[in-house]
Amino acid sequence: MLQTFSDEQLKEREQQLQAQFATACDAGLSHDMTRGKPAPEQLDLAGELLSLPGLGNFRDPHNTDCRNYGGIDGLPGLKALFAAILECQAQDVIVGGSSSLTLMYDSVAQGVLFGVPGGDKPWGQQGTVRFLCPAPGYDRHFEITSHLGFELLNVDMTDEGPDMDRVEALGADPSVKGIWCVPRYSNPTGITYSKAVARRLARMTAAPDFRIFWDNAYAEHHLSEKRTPVPDILSECRDAGNPDRVLMFASTSKMTLAGSGIAAMAASAANLDDARRHLAFQTIGPDKINQLRHLAFLGDIDGLRAHMARHAEILKPKFALVQEILERDLGGKGIATWSNPAGGYFVSVDGPDGCARTVVEMAAQAGVKLTPAGAPFAYRLDPRNANIRLAPTFPPLEDIHQAMGIFTLCLELAAIRQRLGQA
Amino acid sequence: MLQTFSDEQLKEREQQLQAQFATACDAGLSHDMTRGKPAPEQLDLAGELLSLPGLGNFRDPHNTDCRNYGGIDGLPGLKALFAAILECQAQDVIVGGSSSLTLMYDSVAQGVLFGVPGGDKPWGQQGTVRFLCPAPGYDRHFEITSHLGFELLNVDMTDEGPDMDRVEALGADPSVKGIWCVPRYSNPTGITYSKAVARRLARMTAAPDFRIFWDNAYAEHHLSEKRTPVPDILSECRDAGNPDRVLMFASTSKMTLAGSGIAAMAASAANLDDARRHLAFQTIGPDKINQLRHLAFLGDIDGLRAHMARHAEILKPKFALVQEILERDLGGKGIATWSNPAGGYFVSVDGPDGCARTVVEMAAQAGVKLTPAGAPFAYRLDPRNANIRLAPTFPPLEDIHQAMGIFTLCLELAAIRQRLGQA
Numbered sequence: 001m002l003q004t005f006s007d008e009q010l011k012e013r014e015q016q017l018q019a020q021f022a023t024a025c026d027a028g029l030s031h032d033m034t035r036g037k038p039a040p041e042q043l044d045l046a047g048e049l050l051s052l053p054g055l056g057n058f059r060d061p062h063n064t065d066c067r068n069y070g071g072i073d074g075l076p077g078l079k080a081l082f083a084a085i086l087e088c089q090a091q092d093v094i095v096g097g098s099s100s101l102t103l104m105y106d107s108v109a110q111g112v113l114f115g116v117p118g119g120d121k122p123w124g125q126q127g128t129v130r131f132l133c134p135a136p137g138y139d140r141h142f143e144i145t146s147h148l149g150f151e152l153l154n155v156d157m158t159d160e161g162p163d164m165d166r167v168e169a170l171g172a173d174p175s176v177k178g179i180w181c182v183p184r185y186s187n188p189t190g191i192t193y194s195k196a197v198a199r200r201l202a203r204m205t206a207a208p209d210f211r212i213f214w215d216n217a218y219a220e221h222h223l224s225e226k227r228t229p230v231p232d233i234l235s236e237c238r239d240a241g242n243p244d245r246v247l248m249f250a251s252t253s254k255m256t257l258a259g260s261g262i263a264a265m266a267a268s269a270a271n272l273d274d275a276r277r278h279l280a281f282q283t284i285g286p287d288k289i290n291q292l293r294h295l296a297f298l299g300d301i302d303g304l305r306a307h308m309a310r311h312a313e314i315l316k317p318k319f320a321l322v323q324e325i326l327e328r329d330l331g332g333k334g335i336a337t338w339s340n341p342a343g344g345y346f347v348s349v350d351g352p353d354g355c356a357r358t359v360v361e362m363a364a365q366a367g368v369k370l371t372p373a374g375a376p377f378a379y380r381l382d383p384r385n386a387n388i389r390l391a392p393t394f395p396p397l398e399d400i401h402q403a404m405g406i407f408t409l410c411l412e413l414a415a416i417r418q419r420l421g422q423a
Numbered sequence: 424m425l426q427t428f429s430d431e432q433l434k435e436r437e438q439q440l441q442a443q444f445a446t447a448c449d450a451g452l453s454h455d456m457t458r459g460k461p462a463p464e465q466l467d468l469a470g471e472l473l474s475l476p477g478l479g480n481f482r483d484p485h486n487t488d489c490r491n492y493g494g495i496d497g498l499p500g501l502k503a504l505f506a507a508i509l510e511c512q513a514q515d516v517i518v519g520g521s522s523s524l525t526l527m528y529d530s531v532a533q534g535v536l537f538g539v540p541g542g543d544k545p546w547g548q549q550g551t552v553r554f555l556c557p558a559p560g561y562d563r564h565f566e567i568t569s570h571l572g573f574e575l576l577n578v579d580m581t582d583e584g585p586d587m588d589r590v591e592a593l594g595a596d597p598s599v600k601g602i603w604c605v606p607r608y609s610n611p612t613g614i615t616y617s618k619a620v621a622r623r624l625a626r627m628t629a630a631p632d633f634r635i636f637w638d639n640a641y642a643e644h645h646l647s648e649k650r651t652p653v654p655d656i657l658s659e660c661r662d663a664g665n666p667d668r669v670l671m672f673a674s675t676s677k678m679t680l681a682g683s684g685i686a687a688m689a690a691s692a693a694n695l696d697d698a699r700r701h702l703a704f705q706t707i708g709p710d711k712i713n714q715l716r717h718l719a720f721l722g723d724i725d726g727l728r729a730h731m732a733r734h735a736e737i738l739k740p741k742f743a744l745v746q747e748i749l750e751r752d753l754g755g756k757g758i759a760t761w762s763n764p765a766g767g768y769f770v771s772v773d774g775p776d777g778c779a780r781t782v783v784e785m786a787a788q789a790g791v792k793l794t795p796a797g798a799p800f801a802y803r804l805d806p807r808n809a810n811i812r813l814a815p816t817f818p819p820l821e822d823i824h825q826a827m828g829i830f831t832l833c834l835e836l837a838a839i840r841q842r843l844g845q846a
Contacts, residue, residue: 035492043481043490050481058466058473067466067680069458097520098710105705109532112799113547115573124536124547140704147704148536254502257490260712281563281570282528287521289473289683291711 002415003161010416017413021366024406029367036187036345037394038258041314045307046256052293060295066288070258072096072279074264074286077295079396083221084266084301085250088234092266094275096286099249100263104213105144107247107265110278111177111211112148115269117244119209123177124149132170132179134162136348136376136387138187141180141215150177152378157189161197168200174207185218186375188348188389198231202240212237212246219250220308222343223316234266243268252294254345255308262294276356318392321400322347329408335415347390348376355414356385362410368403424757425838433839440836444789447829449816452790454826459610460817461495461681461769464737468730471677475716483718489711495519495702496708497687500718505687507724508642508673511657515689515697519709523686527636528567530670530688533701534600534634539692540667542632546600547572555593555602557585557811558800559771559799564603564638573600575801580612591623597630607653608641611771611799611812613764621654625663635660635669642673643731645766646739663820666691675717677768678731685717687742741815745770752831758838762767770813771799778837781801785833791826 005013058067060075073079074095083090096103110116112124123129131145135154146152153253156163162179170176177343179201183193201212214233237245244267252261265275298304323340326349330336338349351359356373363370371389390407392400428436481490483498497518498503506513519526533539535547546552554568569575576593579586581690585602593599602624606616624635637656660668667690675684688698721727746763749772753759761772774782779796786793794812797805813830843846 003699037492040488040491043488046490050476051478053473055470055474065463067469067674067683068463069460069681071682099706102706109536112536113532118431137479140707144704147701161735253492257712258492259494259708260710278570281567283522283525284563285682287683287713289680338742 001332002419003334007420010154010420011039014413014416014420017109017409017416020409021362021413024366024409027367029402029406031367031395031399032369033395033403034369034371035394036254036391037315038254039394039396042311042393043257045310046297047363049256049293049297050295053289054296056210057296058292060288060292063219064288066292069284071285071288072276072283072410073289075082075288075295078262078264078291081295081298081301081304082250082266084103085304086216086264086266087230087232088248092234092268092272093264094272095262095264095291096274096279096283097257097263098261098287098290099253100217100249100265101140103249103265104141104215106282107213107275108144108148109277114278116209117274121206123209126175128175130173130176132162132176133378134180135378136188136389137180138182138215139380140374141213142378145178145180146379154378154383157186157191159191160194161191162200164197164200164305168204170202171204171206171210177207177209178211178213181212181214182218183214183216183233184228185221185342185344186340188339188346190339190344190346190348192228193231195231198233198236202233202236202242206245210245214246216248216250217254218344220305221254221311221345222308223319224342226342228342234268244270247271252298255296255304255311256294260290260319264293315393317397318400319347321397322390322392322404325401325404325408327341329405330411333412336411345391345393347392347412349390350386351387351388352412352415352418353384353386353417355411356382356388358414359388359407359410362406362414366406366410368406370407424755425842426757430843433843435572436661437836437839437843440734440832440839443832444785444836447789447832450790452825452829454790454818454822455792456818456823456826457792457794458817459677460816461677462737462817462819465734465816468682468733469720472679472720473714475719477719480719481712481715483711483715487711489715492707494708494711495699495706497689497713498714498718501685501687501714502686504718504721504724504727505673505689508727509639509671509687509689509744510653510655511671513691515657515691515695516687517695518685518687518714519702519706520686521684521710521713522676523638523640523672523688524563525562525687526672527638528634528687529705530698531567531571533698534632537701539632540631540697542649546632549598551598553596553599555585555599556801557603558801559611559805559812560603561605561638562798562803564636565801568601568603569802577749577801577806580609580614583617584614587620587623590837591627594627594629594633600630601636604635604637605641606637606639606656607651608644608764608767610640610767611762613762613767613769613771615651616654618654619732621656621659625656625659625665625668629668633668637669637671639671639673639722640677643728643766644677644768645731646735646742647765649765651765657691658667661691667693670694675721678722678727678734679717683713685714738816740820741823742770743813744820745827748824748827748831752828753834756835759834760763768816770815772811772813772834773809774811774834775838775841776809778834778841779805779811781837782811782830782833785837788829789829789833791829792832
């Protein structure tokens with residue numbers, strides 16, 4: 001424990017670390033752990049997609065010529081596959097485009113322009129409107145809502161989801177129109193929402209046009225055999241008498257090809273009809289050939305899960321190495337805690353309050369790019385300036401090894417300097 | 424000329440036609456000429472796309488791994504190809520998604536939510552805003568703007584574009600925010616905009632946030648060797664001191680695969696930067712593998728034009744048959760005029776005022792579905808109720824033969840009944 005060190009000892013350790021840091025800065029490294037991108041080896045797993053659906057194969061099992069216009073809902077086979085991923089019925093699903101982020105952006109934009117079922121006005125005509133941001137969370141979620149005119153409200157994350165006392169207190173205000181949720185392997189803390197949290201989200205007092213944006217981005221992205229179930233929020237909302245409260249999203253971006261996957265949303269019939277009503281003006285239909293391609297490649301949910309097991313084989317050693325180095329360099333020092341996720345794409349580290357920005361800056365000096373400190377919080381501002389997100393999926397193992405060594409070095413050095421009053 | 428017929432002669436002819444119509448209704452036909460869809464034979468021309476880019480081919484000529492996230496602008500190779508289609512520079516182009524309709528919808532939606540460069544407020548915060556709809560025109564264009572809150576103003580089409588006296592008179596009102604244009608083989612009349620029209624559009628007095636939506640949907644979709652040049656509206660606007668006035672659009676939907684093509688927009692740097700600013704929240708990047716696939720298939724503008732010549736071989740006999748039957752059945756009767764386009768997807772027929780809806784209804788009774796009368800006008804209302812759009816690309820020749828015979832029969836019958844005061 002650094003807390004038990006004398007100032008002498010701290011200074012000595014600081015000099016050691018400073019020397020190592022200087023050496024690292026001189027080494028001219030260049031590593032990037034900023035974003036949750038799949039590694040080339042993971043993309044290779046979907047290599048067959050590059051020649052699918054194959055010459056002459058343009059009809060789906062329902063005999064639709066997938067080359068031509070039309071079919072806003074997407075192919076029935078894909079609706080069934082996403083229903084299995086999102087644990088709902090095929091009729092609850094619309095499959096569209098290649099990006100779930102776009103589906104989410106468009107859903108918020110439609111709410112701003114037109115309102116949502118149950119609301120009496122467009123969100124954009126209600127004066128100040130607010131959105132709940134469980135933090136640390138996903139920066140791109142939060143930025144959709146700030147860009148589209150919402151005031152963002154941070155809510156702390158716990159081990160089973162957002163702090164529901166706080167969510168209920170804030171959500172009772174009718175100016176609060178929604179909440180961002182990543183229910184499984186939440187970005188970046190890796191936790192999975194509990195059934196109790198889902199039930200409270202479904203039942204809490206909220207505006208009739210309040211929406212839970214339930215982005216199940218990591219539904220099938222396991223790193224271990226431990227599979228905490230994702231609560232059935234759609235049924236919870238239905239049972240609570242708030243059937244239209246939730247919009248669920250998923251995509252194959254981190255299953256097949258990151259930019260060229262398939263995205264889907266699932267919701268109540270009223271919400272889907274509303275989405276279709278707007279989609280009919282925005283598009284003549286999604287890229288059904290890419291849907292057919294994915295259907296041919298993934299087959300059904302069993303095929304998809306077998307494929308995701310191959311992803312896990314690539315990712316497990318990377319996440320294990322991150323844990324190993326965190327434990328080796330920071331274990332027992334009392335200066336940081338970190339997540340050890342059972343899936344997803346991130347490791348979340350909490351260092352000493354007030355140090356995160358410094359650590360990220362120091363790491364950059366030594367050639368290691370990390371996600372900007374604060375990014376996972378509303379307005380990119382971590383109130384404690386303590387959280388750092390690590391994204392170890394893209395770099396090869398040897399890069400992670402080097403990068404993590406530098407990260408822990410920077411974190412310890414920043415912690416000691418803070419203790420010595422030099423920070 | 425029907426005008427020279429006596430009432431006796433008209434009645435006799437009506438009885439002949441009524442008998443033919445009754446026979447047609449009993450025949451149980453089912454033909455669809457409602458939408459501008461490519462025929463399966465046209466889609467077959469792009470059959471190779473179904474196995475492209477091919478195993479192991481995921482890098483573009485700039486060595487980008489197209490499988491991963493990123494690259495909002497699209498691949499440089501595609502930017503160059505669309506620059507050739509739209510006759511501008513690659514730097515003027517953003518390539519994104521599979522649907523130019525979506526790019527247009529999103530561009531209007533962004534103007535409504537955020538405004539456009541040069542405007543002092545979002546379109547959605549300016550009270551009543553209006554959009555010019557040269558009619559007959561493309562129903563989906565007009566509906567984007569009515570859905571997003573604009574009042575639509577019909578402007579008559581001439582042989583060289585919209586009636587510019589009217590456009591200038593209406594456009595001077597600062598509540599008018601834009602105009603829909605299909606500059607080549609305009610949907611449905613088939614005319615190509617003249618340089619004089621483009622120049623007047625570029626120079627006319629209009630609000631600083633007025634935008635020309637220049638949808639060059641049929642840029643390469645020729646049916647003959649006659650190639651009327653498309654005016655260079657981007658340069659015209661630049662030269663007129665209104666560089667941000669135009670947004671140009673194109674797609675490969677009717678070149679390769681209708682639902683699975685590539686779409687692009689081109690505009691001034693200020694407009695593109697504005698679009699990128701919003702896109703950065705809406706997407707992590709377009710489907711670059713589909714871009715790579717198209718680059719491999721089409722190559723460059725010469726490859727694309729060779730490919731479009733093969734489309735023309737399929738479409739020419741269909742358009743020729745439409746002309747043949749129109750001339751055979753309606754020629755010299757003084758009851759209809761029609762377009763004979765040098766490209767594009769439609770034939771526009773003007774029958775007697777007040778008859779279009781009746782003709783479309785009668786054709787439907789006899790098993791021939793046509794585009795609803797009025798659809799090509801603002802609010803789907805043709806003030807003269809005279810225009811009917813024919814879409815002969817999708818059905819096979821024998822179906823066109825039957826369907827056209829029924830169409831001309833219905834039109835003549837409706838015209839005679841009107842003359843006899845029975846309509």
